[in-house]
Amino acid sequence: MKLLFSERLAATILLVIFALVVLFHGLVITGIIPFGIVWGGRLQTHSQMLVFETVSIALNALMFGVVAVWVGHWKAAVGAGVLRGALWLMAGLFLLNTVGNLLSTNAVEKAVFTPMTLLLALFSLRLALGPRPVVPVARL
Template identity: 35%
Template sequence: MLIILNLIMLVLHILIFAGLVPQSMVWGGQIKGQASLYIFEIVALVTTLLFIGIVSLKAGYISPGKWRKAAGIGCWLMFAYLVLNIAGNLASFNSLEKYIFTPVAFVMALLALRVALEKSSGS
């Protein structure tokens, strides 16, 4: 479920990057200028892909090998990031971000916590 939600977020960020979704919908509506938007969206895309990779490693979809411990730490970092994201969403001036993305981030944080607490697959 966490991978699916991250894939949905990945598509959303691609649509924002492509200009198909208004930039006022994200980043608290505070991004001014195309250059800033591109930087923030590239960071969001890389972060989302990293989260998908971390969960895939932790779940055993990708053989973790020597990355097992890093995947565990990554899950805790993802949980912390999502908790901070909830705070940011709540502080947003955009009602869509506040009332739609806050609950999504909350669910994702709970799922990330669940994955972080779980023993790695195959251990």
């Protein structure tokens, strides 16, 4: 079966999207972007937004790290099995998030973030299904 996109392309797009998503959530925390357009429009208070956005930034940074280590941009003593498992979890999480975005009460979230999370799911799945690039593992 021929795959539609390379692992390198999938990893590059994932890294760019994760960086942009962290930036986006930082703009939500600072109030530059209103928090009514995230989390399905269901956040009621500023304190709720801070908790949800902080968790989102942490998770996106962690997923950035998983991809960066997987493709060898960062060195870490993490086994391929752990990284592959994380990529499978990411694919599942993004697939569930796609469903959540489809159910959003906010039209912008539905229109913009539904296709993005679907792409994130597909690119994460592409990395999870492929062989890990041969990269030296850092010794601690």
